[in-house]
Amino acid sequence: xxxxxxxxxxxxxxxxxxxxxxxxxxxxxxxxxxxxxxxxxxxxxxxxxxxxxxxxxxxxxxxxxxxxxxxxxxxxxxxxxxxxxxxxxxxxxxxxxxxxxxxxxxxxxxxxxxxxxxxxxxxxxxxxxxxxxxxxxxxxxxxxxxxxxxxxxxxxxxxxxxxxxxxxxxxxxxxxxxxxxxxxxxxxxxxxxxxxxxxxxxxxxxxxxxxxxxxxxxxxxxxxxxxxxxxxxxxxxxxxxxxxxxxxxxxxxxxxxxxxxxxxxxxxxxxx
Amino acid sequence: xxxxxxxxxxxxxxxxxxxxxxxxxxxxxxxxxxxxxxxxxxxxxxxxxxxxxxxxxxxxxxxxxxxxxxxxxxxxxxxxxxxxxxxxxxxxxxxxxxxxxxxxxxxxxxxxxxxxxxxxxxxxxxxxxxxxxxxxxxxxxxxxxxxxxxxxxxxxxxxxxxxxxxxxxxxxxxxxxxxxxxxxxxxxxxxxxxxxxxxxxxxxxxxxxxxxxxxxxxxxxxxxxxxxxxxxxxxxxxxxxxxxxxxxxxx
Numbered sequence: 001x002x003x004x005x006x007x008x009x010x011x012x013x014x015x016x017x018x019x020x021x022x023x024x025x026x027x028x029x030x031x032x033x034x035x036x037x038x039x040x041x042x043x044x045x046x047x048x049x050x051x052x053x054x055x056x057x058x059x060x061x062x063x064x065x066x067x068x069x070x071x072x073x074x075x076x077x078x079x080x081x082x083x084x085x086x087x088x089x090x091x092x093x094x095x096x097x098x099x100x101x102x103x104x105x106x107x108x109x110x111x112x113x114x115x116x117x118x119x120x121x122x123x124x125x126x127x128x129x130x131x132x133x134x135x136x137x138x139x140x141x142x143x144x145x146x147x148x149x150x151x152x153x154x155x156x157x158x159x160x161x162x163x164x165x166x167x168x169x170x171x172x173x174x175x176x177x178x179x180x181x182x183x184x185x186x187x188x189x190x191x192x193x194x195x196x197x198x199x200x201x202x203x204x205x206x207x208x209x210x211x212x213x214x215x216x217x218x219x220x221x222x223x224x225x226x227x228x229x230x231x232x233x234x235x236x237x238x239x240x241x242x243x244x245x246x247x248x249x250x251x252x253x254x255x256x257x258x259x260x261x262x263x264x265x266x267x268x269x270x271x272x
Numbered sequence: 273x274x275x276x277x278x279x280x281x282x283x284x285x286x287x288x289x290x291x292x293x294x295x296x297x298x299x300x301x302x303x304x305x306x307x308x309x310x311x312x313x314x315x316x317x318x319x320x321x322x323x324x325x326x327x328x329x330x331x332x333x334x335x336x337x338x339x340x341x342x343x344x345x346x347x348x349x350x351x352x353x354x355x356x357x358x359x360x361x362x363x364x365x366x367x368x369x370x371x372x373x374x375x376x377x378x379x380x381x382x383x384x385x386x387x388x389x390x391x392x393x394x395x396x397x398x399x400x401x402x403x404x405x406x407x408x409x410x411x412x413x414x415x416x417x418x419x420x421x422x423x424x425x426x427x428x429x430x431x432x433x434x435x436x437x438x439x440x441x442x443x444x445x446x447x448x449x450x451x452x453x454x455x456x457x458x459x460x461x462x463x464x465x466x467x468x469x470x471x472x473x474x475x476x477x478x479x480x481x482x483x484x485x486x487x488x489x490x491x492x493x494x495x496x497x498x499x500x501x502x503x504x505x506x507x508x509x510x511x512x513x514x515x516x517x518x519x520x521x522x523x
Contacts, residue, residue: 057398059394059397059398083400083402084400086397086398086399086400087399087400089398091395091398091399093391093394093395094391095390095391097390097391097392097394097395098392099387099392099395100386100387100390100392110399110401111399111400111401114399114400114401114406115400115401159399163399
């Protein structure tokens with residue numbers, strides 16, 4: 001952690017501003033993900049976590065600021081360069097986003113078939129190895145419709161690592177999982193990170209889970225990183241916005257009540 | 273009026289741009305011929321039963337109506353040629369296209385729309401696979417290839433239906449039914465039907481993949497897109513049919 005800022009950074013977000021339809025999502029966001037680390041990006045719903053991922057992948061362009069991934073300016077890339085950058089990145093979607101017309105095996109084989117001309121026996125071994133890593137080698141011939149939510153996410157994870165990415169991005173990996181599946185995913189994220197040295201970015205609002213494995217965490221609020229640091233440092237912060245989120249307090253800087261006219265006035269006024 | 277017209281123009285422009293994008297990916301998509309074969313099967317073979325059934329009934333109706341009309345002029349023997357020309361030049365392509373829009377077009381739209389709604393298309397993009405190449409182009413091409421084949425089958429069954437009623441039930445002489453047809457249906461008539469069916473194939477497939485690809489990623493959005501596919505395919509088919517018919521009669 002003693003590294004100067006910018007050294008060994010796989011992803012660097014500098015002063016990024018982004019707005020949709022006049023509503024500002026990011027206003028001067030700064031964020032860094034270092035090589036070989038698990039970086040957590042937390043924040044309440046609606047703070048633009050998914051938007052951040054779309055920015056990182058070059059699906060949308062920021063209004064201002066720079067986003068560099070592997071030292072390349074994402075917003076400047078044209079489609080072929082962007083696609084070759086994306087081959088080095090694996091992404092796990094919230095709902096898996098598995099191809100519904102392909103089996104588990106073919107889903108994992110999908111990126112390999114699309115990008116490499118591998119002889120079939122080699123491809124088969126590669127896919128089985130990826131499935132073994134997530135513990136689903138036995139489910140290779142199942143149809144994706146028959147998978148439970150947790151299994152679907154593991155298949156999606158196997159697919160995300162099929163191309164041996166240097167960077168893995170997880171979009172809400174813990175949402176809607178039972179405790180066992182959640183534990184499995186959590187362990188997989190950590191194992192992939194430590195054994196393969198994959199840089200990981202985990203976007204989530206599950207504070208407890210991610211704090212166990214993250215090296216560095218960011219908390220998004222108000223369009224910028226409201227707090228950053230190790231999970232322990234984050235817990236020690238006294239900023240009210242951070243406190244409210246980490247402790248799950250119903251009222252605070254993020255108000256419990258949506259802005260509305262005065263309660264008594266509204267109840268007593270003659271309605272139509 | 274102005275805004276409605278403007279919206280319609282905007283939509284046409286978008287469809288045209290999408291067509292260019294799809295066409296550009298058609299050739300690269302052929303590198304995976306399995307995908308195309310699967311889509312020809314989906315669009316063509318799976319529409320076969322409904323096309324054959326409707327062809328039979330349309331032909332039978334032609335036999336009845338054609339006979340009723342022709343016998344007033346004492347030319348029942350022309351029933352064969354009337355039915356064949358009506359089917360080959362007009363009814364075959366148009367009705368098959370309408371059936372295609374309802375059967376294959378809707379399933380294309382909802383399939384692609386659901387892929388959109390479940391992030392499958394985004395996932396492909398993130399895996400550096402162009403969804404237009406992988407998903408849209410094979411379905412578009414499959415529809416274009418399947419349509420003329422379906423039309424040909426529709427025509428054959430239709431003529432069989434007309435013969436069934438005209439010759440089998442009413443008793444028009446079999447020899448004149450077939451010989452008149454043979455001597456009066458020319459290659460130009462067949463070509464007209466063929467060109468029409470290809471144009472309708474492009475129109476119906478394009479609308480189906482366009483609506484699916486641009487569907488709102490919700491259950492409601494996919495439903496609406498499916499409806500739009502049928503409506504715009506039908507309107508486009510009949511509009512094109514008028515224009516093509518006028519062009520062929522003029523030349």
